[in-house]
Structures are given as structure tokens and as C-alpha cells.
Amino acid sequence: MTAPSILLVxxxxxxxxxxxxxxxxxxxxxxxxxxxxxxxxxxxxxxIDLILLDVMLPGTSGIDLCQMIRRRSEVPIIFISARxxxxxxxxxxxxxxxxxxxxxxxxxxxxxRIRAVLRRGGIEQRRTTPSDKAGFDGWTADFSRRELxxxxxxxxxxxxxxxxxxxSFLGHPQRVISRERLIEMSRARxxxxxxxxxxxxxxxxxxKLSIDGRPAPIITIRGVGYMLNTPVxxx
Amino acid sequence: xxxxxxxxxxxxxxxxxxxxxxxxFAASTLFYERAGExxxxxxxxxxxxxxxVIVRRLVSERPPAERPAIARYLSTDRYTVHWQRQxxxxxxxxxxxxxxxxxxxxxxxxxxxxxxxxxxxxxxxHDIVVGTITLPDGxxxxxxxxxxxxxxxxxxxxIFLALVPAIAxxxxxxLLVRMTLRPLKTLGEAAERIGRGERVVVREEGPGEVRxxxxxxxxxxxxxxRMITDRTQALAAVGHDLRTPLARLQLRLDGSADPDLRNAxxxxxxxxxxxxxxxxxxxxxxxxxxxxxxxDLAVQVATLVDDMADRxxxxxxxxPDHLECILRPNGxxxxxxxxxxxxxxxxxxxxxxxxxxxxxxxxxxEDNGPGIPAHQIAQVLxxxxxxxxxRSRNTRGLGLGLAIVSQMVExxxxxxRLSNRPEGGLRAEIVLPKRAAxxx
Numbered sequence: 001m002t003a004p005s006i007l008l009v010x011x012x013x014x015x016x017x018x019x020x021x022x023x024x025x026x027x028x029x030x031x032x033x034x035x036x037x038x039x040x041x042x043x044x045x046x047x048i049d050l051i052l053l054d055v056m057l058p059g060t061s062g063i064d065l066c067q068m069i070r071r072r073s074e075v076p077i078i079f080i081s082a083r084x085x086x087x088x089x090x091x092x093x094x095x096x097x098x099x100x101x102x103x104x105x106x107x108x109x110x111x112x113r114i115r116a117v118l119r120r121g122g123i124e125q126r127r128t129t130p131s132d133k134a135g136f137d138g139w140t141a142d143f144s145r146r147e148l149x150x151x152x153x154x155x156x157x158x159x160x161x162x163x164x165x166x167x168s169f170l171g172h173p174q175r176v177i178s179r180e181r182l183i184e185m186s187r188a189r190x191x192x193x194x195x196x197x198x199x200x201x202x203x204x205x206x207x208k209l210s211i212d213g214r215p216a217p218i219i220t221i222r223g224v225g226y227m228l229n230t231p232v233x234x235x
Numbered sequence: 236x237x238x239x240x241x242x243x244x245x246x247x248x249x250x251x252x253x254x255x256x257x258x259x260f261a262a263s264t265l266f267y268e269r270a271g272e273x274x275x276x277x278x279x280x281x282x283x284x285x286x287x288v289i290v291r292r293l294v295s296e297r298p299p300a301e302r303p304a305i306a307r308y309l310s311t312d313r314y315t316v317h318w319q320r321q322x323x324x325x326x327x328x329x330x331x332x333x334x335x336x337x338x339x340x341x342x343x344x345x346x347x348x349x350x351x352x353x354x355x356x357x358x359x360x361h362d363i364v365v366g367t368i369t370l371p372d373g374x375x376x377x378x379x380x381x382x383x384x385x386x387x388x389x390x391x392x393x394i395f396l397a398l399v400p401a402i403a404x405x406x407x408x409x410l411l412v413r414m415t416l417r418p419l420k421t422l423g424e425a426a427e428r429i430g431r432g433e434r435v436v437v438r439e440e441g442p443g444e445v446r447x448x449x450x451x452x453x454x455x456x457x458x459x460x461r462m463i464t465d466r467t468q469a470l471a472a473v474g475h476d477l478r479t480p481l482a483r484l485q486l487r488l489d490g491s492a493d494p495d496l497r498n499a500x501x502x503x504x505x506x507x508x509x510x511x512x513x514x515x516x517x518x519x520x521x522x523x524x525x526x527x528x529x530x531d532l533a534v535q536v537a538t539l540v541d542d543m544a545d546r547x548x549x550x551x552x553x554x555p556d557h558l559e560c561i562l563r564p565n566g567x568x569x570x571x572x573x574x575x576x577x578x579x580x581x582x583x584x585x586x587x588x589x590x591x592x593x594x595x596x597x598x599x600x601e602d603n604g605p606g607i608p609a610h611q612i613a614q615v616l617x618x619x620x621x622x623x624x625x626r627s628r629n630t631r632g633l634g635l636g637l638a639i640v641s642q643m644v645e646x647x648x649x650x651x652r653l654s655n656r657p658e659g660g661l662r663a664e665i666v667l668p669k670r671a672a673x674x675x
Binding site: 012025056083150 | 482483528529568
């Protein structure tokens with residue numbers, strides 16, 4: 001397998017150089033671009049495995065650029081932004097970005113995110129629409145915003161790891177999933193409490209999913225793993 | 236916009252006074268005039284007419300020397316008659332009883348050429364009718380009669396009735412003045428709301444001075460808001476721009492071989508980043524204004540507590556598993572994070588509790604740290620507050636932590652209370668009123 005090639009769009013020259021160097025040191029092929037036209041030129045020139053896109057670019061903004069890319073390609077995109085707020089993160093994800101990285105970031109974090117996004121692209125089915133939602137037992141999971149809503153429509157805050165776990169369950173409804181497989185799937189995204197055991201995560205998710213005295217629709221299959229025992233409808 | 240011509244505040248008040256005085260004047264004049272139309276006991280009036288005819292005839296038949304005597308003779312308890320050579324002086328404060336006179340002449344046409352005059356003596360005090368007639372030889376008879384006019388009791392009743400228009404007019408005048416001043420009241424209320432951070436455009440209305448004031452007020456508001464926006468944007472831009480060199484610094488450090496230098500500098504970069512995000516959070520420069528939405532607050536609090544527990548802190552959550560509220564999720568999450576981080580920073584054991592009361596939701600964060608000296612509790616809620624005590628020296632950031640909490644809680648119409656626990660440590664309590672929409 002050849003090294004993945006990454007298209008880096010960043011207008012600040014020193015940061016572009018530093019990011020490119022950090023990525024090269026980690027075995028990626030980097031194609032830097034400073035502006036939108038440069039990006040398109042590189043985009044046409046050869047296959048790209050992932051785009052690292054600065055949101056605040058002179059001329060065409062990264063947000064517009066992301067939408068334009070999405071119209072032509074399903075290539076994974078990671079936003080890099082100097083605006084670190086939650087709203088910006090959600091907007092970025094809704095527009096079809098696969099992840100969102102706030103400045104300043106460390107090499108370790110950058111590489112881990114890239115790896116996770118690339119692996120997710122391999123393991124899971126690439127989504128077809130940015131507003132992918134799943135409903136189960138009255139609950140709604142919004143994959144693009146990575147948010148969960150209760151049957152009464154309230155936002156149920158989940159950590160990144162908890163959402164990944166839920167996504168794994170929703171991907172395999174009414175089928176037993178082994179603990180090992182769950183760990184593997186949930187590792188697709190590094191994040192908060194990644195070293196937490198799956199059992200703790202499952203128990204927290206259960207607590208959040210049990211409402212009005214009804215137990216959460218996740219059952220333990222002793223000695224094997226867990227199962228989501230409710231049908232899932234995708235929209 | 237065309238300015239409506241206006242009398243001005245002074246003009247209006249003068250006009251109101253003028254109006255009330257005029258109406259009062261007209262009302263009392265009318266009232267006074269109406270004294271002439273008092274209903275008269277008709278039989279009494281007939282008797283008066285007959286009496287006058289007889290008096291006139293008898294007195295004029297006598298020689299002048301006997302006239303005072305016959306006049307005295309003709310006087311009774313109710314009728315007093317005097318003969319005199321000259322016309323009596325006119326009564327200045329007497330109301331003409333013209334209707335009654337016409338009626339008397341009607342009944343006794345012989346009195347038509349007698350120059351009969353009837354007046355109500357001191358209206359309002361006594362129901363006494365006084366009058367004069369002339370004799371054919373040009374001398375005068377002056378007479379007085381009691382109990383002729385019934386009116387309306389003519390005593391206290393009339394005073395009371397005379398007061399009614401005055402009171403009514405005073406009330407009317409008060410209402411008019413209040414109406415004139417209403418735009419000022421609106422303006423005062425608007426100023427208060429603006430102080431709470433709302434944006435209010437006051438409609439230009441009322442007298443000229445007030446309209447000018449409102450116009451200036453609205454303009455000032457625009458200018459202030461533009462000024463604040465400009466500065467916030469400038470500061471936000473600086474904050475965002477600082478993150479790029481910080482990112483460079485971070486990546487350069489990652490390439491450095493010296494692990495001590497790297498760790499120390501990484502901590503510095505993290506602190507700088509925290510300062511930037513706290514300023515941006517405080518100024519609201521990092522995102523568009525958030526809208527309130529339905530969120531499970533209990534899950535949010537439990538998630539934050541779990542997260543801190545995962546990082547190895549001694550922290551516990553007590554409260555329901557689910558509690559839905561309507562608030563601004565990110566802002567409130569930031570407030571809770573600040574409170575929890577503050578508690579973890581100063582104490583070794585942290586208790587977070589959520590309670591669902593009938594009319595409010597109470598969130599409390601307690602630590603076992605040193606607490607805050609009572610006289611400085613108000614001070615720590617101020618932005619950029621740093622206490623001189625040991626508590627502040629090891630505080631990271633800009634001292635915006637609790638100010639942000641206070642701001643976010645205020646935005647949810649809640650209240651933040653800090654108190655020292657009797658057993659030691661600080662207790663921070665957020666009380667959120669339940670909005671009607673939050674009830675499920």
C-alpha cells in the first residue's frame with residue numbers, strides 16, 4: 001500500500017511548511033496549497049486520500065470550498081480552524097467535513113485524527129448524504145452533527161467515544177457484537193476517554209438511554225458482548 | 236421621517252392646565268346660571284304673586300307716612316316687606332331668578348309694569364328669595380321670602396356637587412399629564428432592558444423634547460452597540476490570529492528533541508490557548524449568539540463529571556439521570572465546566588448535585604478547598620478578578636472563569652450564588668427558573 005497523499009490547504013506559509021513537514025515525517029505524501037485555485041489545481045493533478053482544509057482562507061472561505069469539494073467528491077476532509085467553538089465544529093461537520101481540528105494542535109493530535117478519518121473511511125460505509133440520521137425506539141442519532149436526541153427532542157450530550165460506540169451499535173442493529181469488535185470499531189476515532197473500557201462506556205450509554213424507567217435497548221450477551229435489541233430506521 | 240409639530244412638554248402641561256381651568260370655569264358658570272332655573276314650589280310662587288299684588292295695592296293706597304307701618308303690618312314670618320323711597324342698592328352676589336319673575340308676571344299681569352326683580356340671596360347658603368317692586372309713584376318695596384326655592388337642598392349637597400367637576404377635572408388633568416409623560420416611562424424601561432444587554436428600539440412618540448430624547452437614545456444605543464461589536468470583533472480577530480502562531484509554535488516544539496523544554500512549553504501554549512478561548516467566550520466573539528434549545532441537563536452534568544473522573548479527579552455526581560431544560564447548551568456547558576474546573580483546582584473532593592424543584596432547577600458544585608473570604612465573594616464574579624490571596628496566584632488564565640459563569644447564568648435568567656461551606660470549601664449554586672416551555 002502506498003503512502004496516503006494529503007492535500008494541505010493553509011494560507012499561512014510557515015504553518016503550511018511546519019504542518020507539511022510533520023505529516024511527511026509521519027509517512028504521508030503532502031501536496032500543499034495556499035489558495036483555492038492552487039487547491040483545485042492539485043486536486044485535478046492526482047488522486048488525493050484526504051484534504052486538510054483551513055477554514056479561514058483569503059478569497060474563497062474554507063466552508064464554501066468544502067461544499068464545492070463535496071459536490072464533486074467524497075474525499076475525506078478535516079477542517080482546521082482558528083475558531084474553536086462548538087458551533088463552528090457542528091457547522092463544519094454538517095457541511096460534510098469528516099472531522100474538525102482546532103488550532104493550535106500538536107503533531108500527535110493531527111496524525112491521530114488523520115489516521116482515524118482514513119480508517120473510518122475504510123471500515124465504515126462512506127455516507128452518501130451529509131444529513132444522515134438514524135432512528136431507534138423514538139431516539140434520533142444525527143451522524144453529521146454527532147448528536148443524539150431523546151424521544152422528546154432534547155439533546156442528550158454524549159462524549160465522542162460514547163457516540164462512536166452508539167454508532168457501532170446502530171450499524172449492526174439486533175446483532176450481537178463482541179467486546180473486541182466494539183473496541184476496534186470505537187477506536188476509529190481517538191478522543192476523550194479512549195482508554196476507558198468498553199464496559200464502562202456501555203454502562204454510561206445505557207444510563208443515558210434509559211428514560212422514564214424504561215431500560216436502554218442495549219442488552220448484555222454474557223461471555224460474548226452486547227446487542228442493540230431494537231430496529232433502526234435510517235433516513 | 237416627517238416630524239409631527241409638537242407643543243413641547245411645557246406647552247402640553249400648560250395646555251392641560253388651561254384646558255382644565257377653562258372647563259372648570261365653564262362648568263361653574265353654567266352651574267351658577269342654573270340657579271335661575273331652580274324648581275320653584277309652584278303654589279308658593281302663586282301665593283307670592285298674589286301677596287305682591289296685594290302689598291303693592293295696599294301700600295300705594297296709603298299716604299307715605301303710613302306706608303312703613305302698613306308694610307310692617309303686611310309682613311309675616313315668611314314674608315318681610317319694607318317700603319322705601321329710594322331704590323335699594325343692587326345685590327352683587329345674587330343670582331337673578333328670571334324664569335320665576337316671568338312666571339309671576341304671567342300670573343299677575345298687573346305686576347308687569349312694577350319693575351319686579353327677583354333674586355336668590357347668596358345661592359348655596361339659604362333658600363331666600365329677595366326682590367323689589369316699584370310703586371306707581373316711583374317709591375320702592377323691598378321684600379324677602381323664605382322657603383320658596385327647593386332646588387337640591389341647596390346646602391351641603393350643592394357644595395358636594397360643585398366639587399364633582401373639580402375632582403373630575405383634576406383626575407382628567409392627571410391622566411392627560413400621565414399620557415404626556417408615558418414615552419418617558421417607556422424610555423426608562425427601555426434603558427433598564429438595554430442595561431441587561433437587550434437591544435431595544437424605542438418608538439419615537441410624545442412631545443418634541445421627548446421625541447428628540449428618544450431619537451438621541453436610539454442613536455446612542457446604535458453607536459454603543461457598534462462600538463462594542465467593533466471592539467469585540469477586533470479582539471476576536473486578535474484571538475483567532477494568535478492561534479496560528481501558537482499552532483506554529485506547537486508544531487516546532489514537536490520537532491524539538493528536548494523533552495523538558497517541550498513539556499514546559501506545551502503547558503505554556505495550552506495556557507495561552509485557554510486565555511484566548513476564555514476571552515472569546517466572555518466577549519461572545521467566538522461564535523454567533525446561541526439560541527436556547529432543549530437539552531438533557533442531567534446527562535450533560537453527568538457527562539462532565541464522568542470526564543473529570545476519567546482524568547483521575549475525585550468528583551461525584553448526585554441527581555436525577557434525566558432532566559430536560561431549555562437553555563443555550565454550549566454556553567451553559569462552558570459555565571458548568573468552569574465551575575467544575577474551579578472546584579477541582581481548589582479542592583481535592585468535588586460534589587456536583589442537580590436538584591429538580593417545582594419552580595426551579597438547582598445545580599451546585601462544592602469543593603473542600605479554602606473557600607473565598609466573605610468580603611471578596613462579590614469581587615470574584617467581576618471579569619479579570621484576581622484575588623490577592625494564595626487562591627489567586629496559582630489560578631491560570633485571565634480571571635474570567637467565574638465572570639463567564641455569571642454571564643452565562645444571567646443569560647438563562649438564573650442566578651449564581653457563591654458561599655463558603657460551614658465544613659470548609661466553596662459552594663457554587665446555580666438556580667435556573669423553569670420556563671413555561673421547559674415543562675413537559
